[in-house]
Amino acid sequence: MSHTALSPALSAVEKQDFRNAMARLGAAVNIITTDGPGGRAGFTASAVCSVTDSPPTLLVCLNRSASVWPTFMQNQVLCVNTLAAEHEALSNLFGGKTPMAERFIAAEWATLLTGAPILNGAVASFDCRISQTISVGTHDILFCEAQALVCNHHGAGLIYFDRGYHHLLRQEAR
Numbered sequence: 001m002s003h004t005a006l007s008p009a010l011s012a013v014e015k016q017d018f019r020n021a022m023a024r025l026g027a028a029v030n031i032i033t034t035d036g037p038g039g040r041a042g043f044t045a046s047a048v049c050s051v052t053d054s055p056p057t058l059l060v061c062l063n064r065s066a067s068v069w070p071t072f073m074q075n076q077v078l079c080v081n082t083l084a085a086e087h088e089a090l091s092n093l094f095g096g097k098t099p100m101a102e103r104f105i106a107a108e109w110a111t112l113l114t115g116a117p118i119l120n121g122a123v124a125s126f127d128c129r130i131s132q133t134i135s136v137g138t139h140d141i142l143f144c145e146a147q148a149l150v151c152n153h154h155g156a157g158l159i160y161f162d163r164g165y166h167h168l169l170r171q172e173a174r
């Protein structure tokens with residue numbers, strides 16, 4: 001049986017159409033930090049998700065053209081700091097272009113096991129070692145095995161949806 005390929009004009013998804021559709025997927029906002037021999041760095045990421053609880057693993061997608069990419073590759077440790085509603089301005093600071101020292105001075109940080117900066121007041125922080133990296137297109141998928149956790153059960157979460165920030169409150173807190 002022969003198959004007729006769809007013409008590229010019908011099957012190809014334009015980059016901008018893909019982005020417009022992706023903008024409709026609400027996602028938590030995170031600041032991903034690292035520290036170690038390569039120095040300290042951090043960036044804002046919405047492309048983060050849970051992979052498996054055994055071993056406890058998340059993934060983070062990082063654009064290889066980001067200024068922070070070499071630092072993460074050198075350090076091989078990172079912390080996924082999931083932001084609270086109050087961290088909207090911080091999210092923009094870590095979202096690109098701002099010099100690294102100016103990003104970190106705007107908040108308070110601690111460390112746990114790996115030395116990656118833990119953000120004070122984050123709704124959750126996952127202190128991780130990078131266990132595996134896979135390149136897909138422009139991005140690297142970093143598989144991150146949690147070594148230690150901080151979980152904050154109070155306060156509102158921060159969601160990025162339709163190219164804007166939204167605050168999430170538990171139903172009973174409204």
Ligand SMILES: NC(=O)C1=CN([C@@H]2O[C@H](COP(=O)(O)OP(=O)(O)OC[C@H]3O[C@@H](n4cnc5c(N)ncnc54)[C@H](O)[C@@H]3O)[C@@H](O)[C@H]2O)C=CC1
Nearest residue numbers: 018019020022023045046047061062063095138139163164
């Ligand atoms: N996964 C990523 O690398 C993301 C990058 N961004 C960057 O933040 C800035 C502002 O983004 P928006 O206001 O949401 O407008 P936008 O039109 O650039 O992006 C809309 C949506 O498309 C997806 N997206 C954007 N750039 C992407 C990329 N290079 N690779 C894969 N998916 C991508 C994201 O889900 C994003 O929310 C842009 O520079 C964008 O590239 C934002 C969200 C995710």
Ligand SMILES: Cc1cc2nc3c(=O)[nH]c(=O)nc-3n(C[C@H](O)[C@H](O)[C@H](O)COP(=O)(O)O)c2cc1C
Nearest residue numbers: 043044045046047061062063066067094095096097
């Ligand atoms: C809301 C938001 C979500 C983002 N999500 C991602 C992401 O998941 N992956 C990524 O590589 N960049 C993401 N970015 C862009 C990076 O934060 C930005 O490229 C990074 O700070 C490096 O910028 P620089 O090269 O100017 O340092 C996001 C930006 C914003 C504002």
